[in-house]
Amino acid sequence: MMDIVDRLSPAMASSAYSIAFSATDSCINCLPLQTIIHIHARPWKKTALICRVSSSTSVLSVHSVNSYHRHHGINDSRNVLAMASSAESLVTIPSSNSTRFSNEKEDYDAIVVGAGIGGLVAATQLAIRGANVLLLEKYLIPGGSSGYYKRDGYTFDVGSSVMFGCGDKGSVNLITRALADVGRKLDLIPDPTTVHYHMPNALSVRVHRDYEAFIGELTHIFPHETQGIRSFYGECWRVFNALNSLELKSLEEPLYLFGQFFRNPIACLTLAYYLPQNAGDIARKYIKDPQLLSFIDAECFIVSTVDACRTPMINASMVICDRHYGGINYPLGGVGGIAQQLADGFIEKGGRIEYRANVKKILMKDSKAVGVKLATGQEIFAKVVVSNATRWDTFEKLLDTNQIPKEEQSFQKCYQKAPSFLSIHMGVKAEVLPPDTDCHHLVLEDDWKNLEAPYGTIFLSIPTVLDPSLAPSGRHILHIFTTAWMDDWEGLSPADYVAKKEAVADLIIQRLEKTLFPGLKDAVTFKEVGTPKTHRRFLARDEGTYGPIPSGRPKGLLGMPFNTTAVEGLYCVGDSCFPGQGVIAVAFSGVMCAHRVAADIGLERRSAILDKGLLSLLSWFRTLA
Ligand SMILES: NC(=O)c1ccc[n+]([C@@H]2O[C@H](COP(=O)([O-])OP(=O)(O)OC[C@H]3O[C@@H](n4cnc5c(N)ncnc54)[C@H](O)[C@@H]3O)[C@@H](O)[C@H]2O)c1
Ligand SMILES: CC(C)=CCC/C(C)=C/C=C/C(C)=C/C=C/C(C)=C/C=C/C=C(C)/C=C/C=C(C)/C=C/C=C(\C)CCC=C(C)C
Structure with missing residues (x-):
């Protein structure tokens, strides 16, 4: 051996x-x-x-x-x-530390269903507090949407390659912190440009890492809006600075929350003020130019897949500022390294992971979640269950309830499933990219109205610009994705499905050929197309959804549920919890969830009376959304 x-x-x-x-x-x-x-x-x-x-x-x-x-x-x-x-x-x-996993009943402090970044952070944060945690993942490797796969010498990121929260200062560098908590540190490649926008009317804007360089570029294009631009982005900084001055833990835990209000009342009141607000309304206070307002919509669309008027100000500020503060940094070897390192760190801290463990049911006893049942029929028990599946999957598939709890019904009224994606992972000959091509691009050629339309806006990442080791020599990776709904892909025969994938991908490649890379089609050496069905199948997300989007105009983040649920012993983590979509956002959700769970299982301080009061207050707040 x-x-x-x-x-x-x-x-x-x-x-x-x-x-x-x-x-x-x-x-x-x-x-x-x-x-x-x-x-x-x-x-x-x-x-x-x-x-x-x-x-x-x-x-x-x-x-x-x-x-x-x-x-x-x-x-x-x-x-x-x-x-x-x-x-x-x-x-x-990939490694797993699977330990004894037999048919006998085992007791864990917590079972976490799903090893997406949300589940991994919740699991690691519980493990470092001394909890005995079992993490069950349906797929072969950790990461979920932030996983990776290898083909023909290429290492592809499954989802986004734009990594926020990987900086080395402040408190919002949640990915760095989650890794450090389990003794891990990634080798990072700083990205000089978060994204290069190619928008209607030939509007081309590069979001430079350096804030003043970005503002300079924008005010050069919109000189008549210089004051408005500085005021809007300045207000984003006010929110970001407040966030970045807090210790980030569970907003559902009163001792911590009151402690933060006591220590840093200005920051907390600032955040409380912005909590129910949306970025679009704030932008409209300062900016009048419709083209610039559409650009702000595109800035928010990246974060939320909806326009600025439906994007919470806190979320918009978080990403709009972190890209200049901590910067966007690409993990050497691919985004999958984040999940793999968290998983390895979790194991080292005594946690247990099982891959190919498909949780079919959350087991209930006396109206309390007490464990899970796997597809194999095996039942495993724990003090609490944390679900990293979406809230739709959790409450409609994993729970055997006659009726979805009223709180979840309200969530489903306020939020609907975002569309899924059509994704194209391609290998191309390196010479097709002009020198100094940026890593990330957002492309919408002719009409701002198509920003949110299916296949309207094209997201493109070329991670090999930063890390050539992801592709064979002389090749680049193009990861292209665009929003798509499940409806469009259902009811097709297998042959029609394959033909449609090719046809839609061809159109998108043609658009990129016209806008960015002449000769692209002939330079393709590898191509794999995923549809909403692919996302549903491999990520176990209902309708392959990217996450929740508000059904109407939201009151900022007010209606977003935290981690506790109406079912005792059951917690949710991930992008259908506060603060929403995004790797850094689900990492925060994991931190919050672990803190609340740890308090509930006696590993953190708690006050039962204050808990009751705060949880009722928060639940009432949500009814205002
Ligand atoms: N293509 C994309 O770019 C894309 C798509 C969707 C989401 N995202 C982003 O990914 C992040 C989502 O992170 P997250 O942590 O919320 O979730 P996730 O979807 O990344 O991970 C959830 C994990 O739970 C597992 N799982 C689900 N149901 C299970 C079950 N019954 N049994 C066992 N395992 C199960 C899945 O296999 C997956 O690995 C967000 O940032 C979101 O915005 C990106
Ligand atoms: C409790 C109560 C009620 C009150 C009190 C007050 C207070 C204190 C408050 C507080 C608050 C807090 C702390 C909050 C926090 C928050 C946070 C952290 C947030 C975060 C967020 C984040 C996000 C949203 C992110 C996102 C991101 C994303 C989504 C990304 C994406 C990306 C992509 C898609 C890519 C692109 C690409 C290209 C362009 C190519």
């Missing part, structure tokens, strides 16, 4: 990849033949984990080398090698 461990390349070792043997031998607990044995090397610890996986691919158990040896009376680790010597294939899969 140690031979295997020592022979691993440093890259494999550091990312804790596993060597999987498809062995023809039988092994642990008398499994049938053809069991796949994964040997998880942990070279930095000079140990390894052996995990048995059934032929139906669900993980059954994992043993450390020592416990495996004890179990089988093996004294010489070479016997393990001998057992696997009839290996038929050698593949690599």
Whole structure:
């Protein structure tokens, strides 16, 4: 065994990849033949984990080398090698620390359903407080929408490649902080331009990392609005500075919240003032030029997939300022590294992760969530359940309730599912990109009215501009996505579905060829198209939704639910919780959720009386939205 461990390349070792043997031998607990044995090397610890996986691919158990040896009376680790010597294939899969996972009932402090960034942050924050946490993920790797996949030498980010919250100062660098809490730090590549806008009427704006350079560019285009531009963006800074001066924890935990009001009343009152406001209304106080207001809409659309009048001011300020404060930074090796590092850190802090663990039901007893049931039929119990599935999936699919609780009905009235995406992951010949091409682009050629229309606005990221290691030499990655609704992709025959994917992708490529990269179509060397169905299937998100969007004009963030739910013992985390969509936003949701859960299971201070008062007050606030 140690031979295997020592022979691993440093890259494999550091990312804790596993060597999987498809062995023809039988092994642990008398499994049938053809069991796949994964040997998880942990070279930095000079140990390894052996995990048995059934032929139906669900993980059954994992043993450390020592416990495996004890179990089988093996004294010489070479016997393990001998057992696997009839290996038929050698593949690599991401590491899991799966520990004993049997049919007996196990007690955990918390079960977290889903290892998206929201679930991972909630799980890690609970683990560092000493909670015994089981994280169950349906897919093969952590990250959800912030995961990655590899094809033909390319490493593609599943979702966005624009990473906020990775800075090294202040308190809103939530990704840096979540990683640091589990002893991890990413190698980051600073992005000099957050996004290059290519908008109607040939409006071209680059959002430079340097704030004054950005404001200079915008005021150069709209000189008559110089004052308005400075006032609007200045007001965003007021909100951001207030956020950045607080310790960010659960707004549902009164001892913390009152403590923050006591320590920093101005910042808290500032945030309370902006909580029910939208960016579009504030922009209209200062700006009159319709084209500039449409540009502000596009700035907000990136954050929320809706215009500025429906984007909460706090959320808009957060991203509009963090891109200049902490800056946009790309994780070396891809966005997937964030989730992988959180998962590894979680394991090191004593947490347990199971991949391919599809939670089918949240188990209830006496109106309280007490555990989960997997697709395999296995039931696992815990003091609390935290769901990183969307609130629609959680309340309509995972819970067996006759009626959705009234609070969730109000949420569903105020918020609807955002559209999903059509995404194209492409490899292209490097020479098709002009020199100094920016990493991220937003393209809307002819009419501002199409900003929110399906396939209207094109998002384009070229992460290889920052990290060439993501593609084979002489190639770039183009990750193109545009909003699309599920309805448009249903009821098609398999052949029509494939043909439609090609046709829609071709049109989008033609548009990019015309606007940005002449000769693009002929430069394509790899192409994979995903639809809302793909997002639904791989991300387990109802209708493949990108997250919640307000049904009407919202009162800022007032109507957005936090992490507690109407069901005792059940918490939600992720983008259908306050403050909404975005990797940094769901990281905050994870921090808040873990704090509230920790208080409820006795790992943080709490006051039952104040809890009751605050939770009722917040629930009343939401009725005002
Ligand atoms: N294409 C995109 O760019 C895209 C699409 C959607 C969301 N997003 C963004 O991604 C972030 C969402 O993060 P998040 O943490 O809320 O969620 P997420 O959707 O990224 O992760 C949720 C995870 O839960 C798992 N899961 C769901 N149901 C499960 C079940 N029943 N059993 C086991 N596992 C289950 C999913 O497989 C997934 O890994 C937000 O930033 C959002 O804005 C991006
Ligand atoms: C409690 C009560 C009621 C009151 C009191 C007062 C107070 C104290 C308050 C407080 C508050 C707070 C703290 C808040 C916080 C918030 C936060 C943190 C927020 C955040 C947010 C964030 C966000 C939203 C983000 C987002 C992002 C995104 C979405 C991104 C995206 C991206 C993409 C899509 C990409 C693009 C691309 C291209 C262009 C290519």
